Amino acid sequence: MPHQAVSPSSCLPRLHSNPRADHERAYGPSERAILSRAAFxxxxxxxxxxxxxxxxxxxxxxxxxxxxxxxxxxxxxxSARFALGSFKALGGAYAVLRLLAREVTARVPGVPVTALDLVVGRYARVTRTLTVTTATDGNHGRSVAWGAQVFGCNCVVYVPAACSPGRRAAIEAYGARVVVIDGSYDDAVRRAAADAAEQGWFVVSDTSYTGYMDVPRDVMQGYTVMVEEAISQLPASERPTHVFVQGGVGSLPAAVCGHLWESWGRQRPRFVVVEPHNADCLYQSAVAGRPMRSEGDLDTVMAGLACGEVSLLAWAILERGADDFLTIPDEGAVTAMRKLAEGKHGGRPIVAGESGVAGLAGLLCAAAHEDVRLALGLAPDARVLVFGTEGATDPEVYERIVGRSPEMVAEDPVSAAGR
Known part of the structure; x- marks a missing residue:
């Protein structure tokens, strides 16, 4: 059978179908207060x-x-979003722009502030005195650092010790100072918040928590640009029956879910959130019916998803909007990266990072197990949308996993032509 091509033994998923999912529920004022087409x-x-x-x-x-x-x-x-190779460019940098515009307006009342004003340094006397900070496993920090460089403020980025040297260097390349925390991503989040409070810095985080909501909302709203692009690129007569999206703190799946929910209402696709087995805070929250910490040790090759705590704003969307929560082993992501690099999908090779393929990996793992396939309604006529949210954001890690450099994969016509 074609759906047994992925070895079930190497990719055993864990599924929880959300009893609180409600396809009849309208996208109402409480949801629009978080994400809306108007803000999009x-x-x-x-x-x-x-x-x-x-x-x-x-x-x-x-x-x-x-x-x-x-x-x-x-x-x-x-994989080619701006110069960053990740969808995160749409979120962190946009939030930096919004924050700086608000701060300049507060100091120079009555003058509308545009992105061009900030890029050319019209208010540099203000922005040079401001510092933004964030915690990251890699891509979000790179986006915030890029935004800080482009729009003219200082930047300090906190990373967990497990963040690879390549990802740290990529952040520093945009002029940010990187601080390594002896702990997890969640420890870095707490340290960034504490130091920002002490130093008078501005936190630009993609995760929200009690008392910190406005900036993460901007980050999530930036992500919806990607979702609308995908909607407009779908064939006119076709819509996906399913969407599989990787989890993390929940900001990405909430942005995708909320935008599709508001745009398509009851006709929206079945929505599946995918996480690593060892970093499953959204899965655990779905099981408990309230925000919960991951029970895993956060040790996963999918480094951008190594998050132990849920964003409260994201959960407010996913609690009713997500239909299923799926966790997968690291082998699933590794296999998906290699299949794309080899051109097994049926086209030119695609360079995809280990966190960026999680949605696709979740689909392939689910399809390889008949009970999960049936539970998710993956019938022969299913049409699935996934988001490949990053390229090789750390080339050394990519080459170690795939066996070839991203440049070799991207320039290799043999894989596609020789099948």
């Missing part, structure tokens, strides 16, 4: 005017669709 229009107008902006491609993966025993897989490829 504002984000789109801003980000769409940035130099280098272009929609990233939506790729069809017919080979992997056949392997999974379904009709279609669409893969939103974020």
């Amino acid at each position: 229009e504002e984000a789109m107008a801003e980000i769409g005017a940035w130099p280098g902006y272009a929609p990233t491609p939506l790729r069809s993966l017919p080979g992997l669709a056949r392997e999974a025993g379904i009709d279609r897989i669409w893969y939103k490829d974020e």
Whole structure:
């Protein structure tokens, strides 16, 4: 059978179908207070005017669709988003811009502040005195550092000890100071918040917590630019029956879920959140019916998803909007990276990072297990949208996993032509 091409023994998923999911529930005022199409229009107008902006491609993966025993897989490829190689460019940098505009307006009342004003340094006397800070496993910190450099403020980024040297160097390349924390991502979040309070810095986090909501809302709203692009790129007569999205603290899946929920209402696809077995805070929250910590040790190759605590704003969307929560072993992500690099999907090789493939990996793992496939309704006519949220954001890690450098994969026509 085609859906047995992925070895079940190497990718045993764990599924929890959400009893609180409600496809009849309207996207109402409480949800729009977090994410809305009105706020999306504002984000789109801003980000769409940035130099280098272009929609990233939506790729069809017919080979992997056949392997999974379904009709279609669409893969939103974020590997060339701006210069950062990750969808995170849409969130952290946008939030930095919004924060700086608010702060300049507070100090120079009555003057509207544009991105161009900040880029050319019109208010540099103000922005040079401001410092933004965040915690990251890699991509979000890189986006915040890039935004700080572009829009003219200082930046300090906290990373857990497990963050690779390559990802630290990529953040420093944008002029940020990197502080390594002897602990997890969640420890870095707490340290960034504490130091910001002491130093008078501004936290630009993609996770929300009690008393800290506004900036993470901007981060999430920036992500919806990617979602709207995907909607517009789908074939006119087709919509996905399912969407599989990687978890983390929940900001990404909440942005995707909320935008599709408001846009398509009851006709929205079945929504599946995918996490590593060892970093499953969203899965645990779904089981408990309230925000919970991960029970795992957060040790996963999917470093960008090594988060132990849920963003409260994200959970407010996912609690009713997500249909299923799925966890997978690291082998699932490694296999998906290699399949894309080899062109097994049915096109030119795709360079995809270990966290960016988690949604696709979740789909392939689910399709390889008949009970999970049936529980998720992955019938032969299923059409699935996944988000490939990063390229090789750490080339050394990528080469260690795939066996070839990202440059070799991207430039290799043999894999695609020789099948």
